[in-house]
Amino acid sequence: MTVFLSSAEPGFAQAFEALLASKREASVEVGETVAAIIADVRRRGDEALIALTEKLDGVALTPQTLRIAPEEIEAAYKGIAPDVRAALELAHARITAHHEKQKPADSLYTDAVGVTLGSRWTPIEAVGLYVPGGLASYPSSVLMNAIPAKVAGVERLAMVVPTPRGVINPAVLAAARIAGVDEIYRVGGAQAVAALAFGTRTIAPVYKIVGPGNAYVAAAKRQVFGTVGIDMIAGPSEVLVIADHTANPAWVAADLLAQAEHGGGAQAILLTTSTELAAAVRDEVERQLGTLRAPETARAGWEEFGAIITVPSLEDAIPLANRIASEHVELALADPQPVVALIRNAGAIFVGHHTPEAIGDYVGGSNHVLPTARSARFASGLGVLDFVKRTSILSCTPQALAELGAATVILAETEGLEAHGRSVSIRLNH
Amino acid sequence: MTVFLSSAEPGFAQAFEALLASKREASVEVGETVAAIIADVRRRGDEALIALTEKLDGVALTPQTLRIAPEEIEAAYKGIAPDVRAALELAHARITAHHEKQKPADSLYTDAVGVTLGSRWTPIEAVGLYVPGGLASYPSSVLMNAIPAKVAGVERLAMVVPTPRGVINPAVLAAARIAGVDEIYRVGGAQAVAALAFGTRTIAPVYKIVGPGNAYVAAAKRQVFGTVGIDMIAGPSEVLVIADHTANPAWVAADLLAQAEHGGGAQAILLTTSTELAAAVRDEVERQLGTLRAPETARAGWEEFGAIITVPSLEDAIPLANRIASEHVELALADPQPVVALIRNAGAIFVGHHTPEAIGDYVGGSNHVLPTARSARFASGLGVLDFVKRTSILSCTPQALAELGAATVILAETEGLEAHGRSVSIRLNH
Structure with missing residues (x-):
């Protein structure tokens, strides 16, 4: 049942806690199965990959057909509807332009004692991108994961995508081609993650793996973490709409349903200062569910995880919003700007009545891979920084070493690291 | 046995592979023990924390003595040797100055179609810092973990440190006081990690946990990941010294031994173009081992994991260095600057004969928490970015929404997300 809360009512604190703590994902224990799959791919390479793909996806591959040929990608790109292709290209241009601004700058300076200090950024050489199959x-x-990698300067971006019973979404291949993905392999699941992490004869290993996947993929990413880097494990999607009496109930309802239709535990919450709006949105959700071609998932999502919370004032909404720490926060307010600065825990903030969250999913330019499950308290969305790494650079003149040497020897001795001190003092006597 | 390799000899490729693949850490399977400890702390809070601390650390605490009192911290600060205090304060000033330069800038701009896009950075509100006890x-x-958090603007930095049989290193308390740590609790192990992640009556929960620890601490961090953020799991320390004939063999040997004395799998590798230097360093290591007060750990580390690799030219050294991807890389070269740009996989680079790695451990200013176990291929050292998070901001004018609306609806329909499209089209008809 959709939850209706008012912060003015007794018991609100506990009910709000319960809402925060509600589990929206069934945790599936697949660790052992995944460990066996990874071990098999490490041992048998392509052979394991081909056997597992035949068994799990119902596709018979050879080492020659593991990789999708350039002609097949080109055919998909040319074969999709021209308006879809144009929309993907618009999205690509806008996402690229925004991410270009995220490239970090190197910094190198010499301080007063003569130490030259630097932070230098370099792209990760090779990255793997997991793309789910099916629905x-x-x-x-594909665009949201591949573009920041390419903007960062990743030289080799290898994509894996399962093709259950041989079927692949041509728009996915077209997006990969538009984004400049370098290699695409028709494998998925834990076996694809293992191949990317450890390499096979056909698939060279990568240094980091990103992209969403099912429980097997998530478990495989956790297990190969350390051998390679991974991105966050994404949970179900979420929106928090903060609205006042100036909000259009039909627009707010549409935004809540856009989130709910993701299914799989997706959550839509309205937090409003207006009891009239709360009631109107509630009715509008019902009305709009009646007009969707396939309302089942959205209805189930709204009824199972949806919530409407009323508060006396915007000041009361802010701390609740920061505790919810939603992936997406919409500000459907007459005067949203002052509130932007107060919302500190959010993956992305959509400001004003004319910024539905769906704009950010596709063509806004910002990334739609964002922290879920309250992790916006400590994590950021995907960006260029996820595909680069910083190397510190330190350089002492003999004088600088003389200046800093005594303190280094004292601290090394305090920590019982005699040879550390020696490595400095041996240079001071020259 | 220390490994001696020459890239000119047959079998080098395989021997180098074996060196890269060598395991330097015994993996201890403590997952189930740790899961039980975490469950106990979640259920019983302070009571579990006190019981486990009595059992594991031999210290009897009460809810009142869990937290170290300000007077005890102040006494430790005043009680340590003045030269150690001064050295810690020098280190604090230099590390702070360097990390101030890492603070990311917000960015907000309006593009040609009227979409305002932003990246806004905010500090993580509350962070936990794990500090090991004993040796x-x-x-x-403490300085290296706490300073970037404080520079980032973290409001609440809570430190945990076990005090086996009641003993704590006063220099650790002094460093915490100098770095501005807000709270210190005398607990450690998986129970301390659980308390930070889930909170108890005495210890409020944090949003991210950083800092090194033993196998139990590492397993606990992995298990609470998701509920809170964590830093990298640190492996044994490493140095790669790249040297030519201009290097001083005694200095290079001292640097190798400084790394080897960490023990616990620490690895020191010399990669040199000079067979004379290789032989001289080999002899110098032996000679210097004879002069250390306590050479046992350094000797064992050098013999078990040390390596000397000779190559015909610097050009041959670069790809090997990038594959080793060492935590620390020293360039003991006549002309090191051109090589800096070629070393792309390294946690930190120490440039020139007068920059021993130990300078970076203490007072250089850069961070000594760096990626180990070849993870410099995809990860960075600790810094201010680890204590902030980015929120995307998106704002459309009605005209901008009209401009981007059609493409959004097309892509949403392509992905079968009808309600996503509706949330845009409903606004276009106004």
């Missing part, structure tokens, strides 16, 4: 095979996700 | 209780590590 959740979204071309927009 | 590995290093005041320098």
Whole structure:
């Protein structure tokens, strides 16, 4: 049942806690199965990959057909509807332009004692991109994961995508081609993650793996973490709409349903200062559910995880919003700007009545891979920084070493690291 | 046995592979023990924390003595040797100055179609810092973990440190006081990690946990990841010294031994173009081992994991260095600057004959928490970015929404997300 809360009512604190703590994902224990798959791919390489793909995806591959040929990608790109291709290209241009601004600058300076200090950024050489098959095979996700990697300067971006019973979404191949993905392999699941992490004869290993996947993929990413880097493990999507009496109930309802239709535990919450709006949105959700071609997932999502919370004033909404720490926060307010600065825990903030969250999913330019499950308290969305790494650079003149040497020897001795001190003092006597 | 390799000899490729693949850490399977400890702390809070601390550390605490009192911290600060205090304060000033330069800038701009896009950075509100007890209780590590958090603007930095049989290193408390740590609790192990992640009556929960620890601490951090953020799991320390014939063999040997004395799998590798230097360093290591007060750990480390690799030219050294991807790389070269740009996989680079790695451990200013176990291929050292998070901001004018609306609806329909499209089209008809 959709939750209705008012912060003015007794018991609100506990009910709000319960809402925060509600589990929206069934945790599936697949660790052992995944460990066996990874071990098999490490041992048998392509052979394991081909056997597992035949068994799990019902596709018979050879080492020659593991990789999708350039002609097949080109055909998909040319074969999709021209308006879809144009929309993907618009999205690509806008996402690229925004991410270009995220490139970090190197910094190198010499301080007063003569130490030259630097932070230098370099791209990760090779990255793997996991793309789910079937229903959740979204071309927009290909763009959102691939573009920051390419903007960062990743030289080799290898994509894996399962093709259950041989079927692949041509729009996914087109998006990969538009984004400049370098290699695409028709494998998925834990076996694809293992191949990317450890390499096979056909698939060279990468240094980091990103992209969403099912429980097997998530478990495989956790298990190969350390051998390679991974991105966050994404949970179900979420929106928090903060609205006042100036909000259009039909627009707010549409935004809540856009979130709910993701299914799989997706959560839509309205937090409002207006009891009239709360009631109107509630009715509008019902009305709009009646007009969707396939309302089942959205209805189930809204009824299972949806919530409407009323508060006396905007000041009361802010701390609740920061505790919810939603992936997406919409500000459907007459005067949203002052509130932007007060919302500190959010993956992305959509400001004003004319900024539905869906704009950010596709063509706004910002990334749609954002922290879920309250992790916006400590994590950021995907960006260029996820595909580069910083190397510190330190250089002492003999004088600088003389200046800093005594303190170094004292601290090394305090920590019982005699040879550390020696490595400095041996240079001071010259 | 220390490994001696020459890239000119047959079998080098395989021997080098074996060196890269060598395991330097015994993996201890403590997952189930740790899961039980975490469950106990979640259920019983302070009571579990006190019981486990009595059992594991031999210290009897009460809810009142869990937290170290300000007077005890102040007494430790005043009680340490003045030269150690001064050295810690020098280190604090230099590390702070360097990390101030890492603070990311917000960016907000309006593009040609009227979309305002932003990246806004905010500090993580509350962070936990794990500090090991006993031998590995290093005041320098307290500074290196705490300072970037404080520079980032973290409001609440809560430190935990076990005090086996009641003993604590006063220099650790002094370093915490100098760095501005807000709270210190005398607990350690998986129970301390659980308390930080989930909170108890005495210890409020944090949003991210950083700092090194033993296998139990590492397993606990992995298990609470998701509920809170964590830093990298640190492996044994490493140095790669790249040297030519201009290097001083005694200095290079001292640097190798400084790394080897960490023990616990620490690795020191010399990669040189000079067979004379290789032989001289080999002899110098032996000679210097004879002059250390306590050479046992350094000797064992050098013999078990040390390596000397000779190559015909510097050009041959670069790809090997990038594959080793060492935590620390020293360039003991006549002309090191051109090589800096070629070393792309390294936690930190120490440039020139007068920059021993130990300078970076203490007072250089850069951070000594750096990626180990070849993870410099995809990860960075600790810094201010680890204590902030980015929120995307997106704002459309009605005209901008009209401009981007059609493409959004097309992509949403392509992905079967009808309600996403509706949330845009409903606004276009106004």
